[in-house]
Amino acid sequence: MSEFRHNLITNEWVVVATERAKRPSDFVGSKTPKTIPEYSESCPFCPGNEQHTPPALYRYPAEGDWNIRVVPNKFAALKPTDSLERVQEGRYLKFGGFGYADVIIEAPLHNQTLGTLSEDNVLHVMKAYKARYDSLSADERVDLVTIFRNHGVRAGTSLEHPHSQIIATPLVPLRVRAQLEETQRYSANLGSCVFCDIMKEEKKDGRRLVLETDYFVAFEPYASRSPFETWILPKRHQSVFGAIHLNELKDMAHSVRTILGKMHRGLNNPDYNLILQSAPTKEEDVDYYHWYIRIIPRLTTPAGFEMGTGIYITTAYPEETADFLRKVKN
């Protein structure tokens, strides 16, 4: 029997479809891994090709050979020079493509990913996230800073070199606003943060838990939209990513690297999206929202039903995918 499961954060339902249910091991990629070179002459992100990207906004270390470089996206969808003034076009509204689009080049080596880099290297990526989050959120015109990572063609990227992206937008989109409303309603009714409550539940239940560290918890959500969806949450309540402390950042690097490493080894380097969902920059201290990381391996394809209704049909139980990931060696 299939079942509908309710997502407390979004107030959306998913269907876990047992008629076509698969074992977690059915999702292990069968493709022979392509041998990717450490260096690619034509890659704009490889060392020596710095002239193919705009000048760095941030780098680590500050001097000498770089390990991390943050540059404006050369093909930025948004730029800080466009106008915010709304213009009526017939019955419709538009305004200039104002915003920021950064690229975080995560390592000099062309053939690494966040799951295979050293923990120290991943920590420096997280520090770059934090530095750019702080810098972008300081612009009064920015309402939301979204950090994300697209890995592989199915996840929407064709650039192999390890990189993340940050886009800062001058509005809070409906999807984020809807989550804020749901979580605020929960908090008004139950007097607590829904994310904090979910962490309590997952730790108590244990079946969907993948990792617990001093400061972070990682688990497969009860109402997973797709197989192996994984959330990583900071234990301490904080609504925006900018509120993270340095000791938490180290733990975050460990958690992200561990989860992505488990996926890399256990599922044979799947394509995935990683999204850091944070409250809007001007709602940086609210008691009902809690920033978190969503990792969504692109193992299935959302189709017409998902697009039309927002109800995702998944073919794997999060209890089983969590068990699978727990057993993959760190």
Next chain:
Amino acid sequence: MSEFRHNLITNEWVVVATERAKRPSDFVGSKTPKTIPEYSESCPFCPGNEQHTPPALYRYPAEGDWNIRVVPNKFAALKPTDSLERVQEGRYLKFGGFGYADVIIEAPLHNQTLGTLSEDNVLHVMKAYKARYDSLSADERVDLVTIFRNHGVRAGTSLEHPHSQIIATPLVPLRVRAQLEETQRYSANLGSCVFCDIMKEEKKDGRRLVLETDYFVAFEPYASRSPFETWILPKRHQSVFGAIHLNELKDMAHSVRTILGKMHRGLNNPDYNLILQSAPTKEEDVDYYHWYIRIIPRLTTPAGFEMGTGIYITTAYPEETADFLRKVKN
């Protein structure tokens, strides 16, 4: 300069990104079309293999060789036997996978699609949609009937044989409810149906218009989420698909076939999703909602930013893709 454009139906913004803008012709598929046979012995939908699907719920003609068959999905995500009773599991809610999942086999020929079948054949598919819509919406437990079509692997199907699907759900999902709220607010403020107003705008402006018939209008929406997204709307105000008249159904078949045919020929048989968005079955006569068809060619891949914010970045102007489609011969 990129621009944000506002979607009046969903209250969401999209970004038309000019830095990476492409010409409509850049989206023409380059793959050599696979030669697909008229008949495939292993296809459960081909004539002679009827024993591999459950018995037909509807067929046309009623006797003799069938041209259209509607069967329950053998691997249905939802079944009308499951329980609707909500069950608390820890802090979460779940209930049985109640619902209906039909498959509409659109023709006996294995290698056709809705864009290449005869207009008469497409009309019989639309009649099957209508018959099943009426039948499923008559069940008091059903709140929403979603008709959709997934064409090609990138659109989430691996079955080549031409088919559509219908899923009836015992709830109105948040995404649909949100559209109803937005359109109701528009109606309360402006005293008219937003879809009717959009049709007026598109006919007046003309740049995004692709097709107009006696009863339907097809155009590329102002805030297209992705290149070549196309909407087909009935001119007469009707909130649910079940309200369509027979003469309109003929025109609908013509419009759907023309648009899909233009895409098939102009873009070299792209993968796409078609979704018929209708009001909930119990809101069958509201003045603020208007059913419509969305066709979304899967030419680009939504990535982390889209998943995290709901803001879609598109790389083509709907004014240009409409012009391209208008020029493809019918």
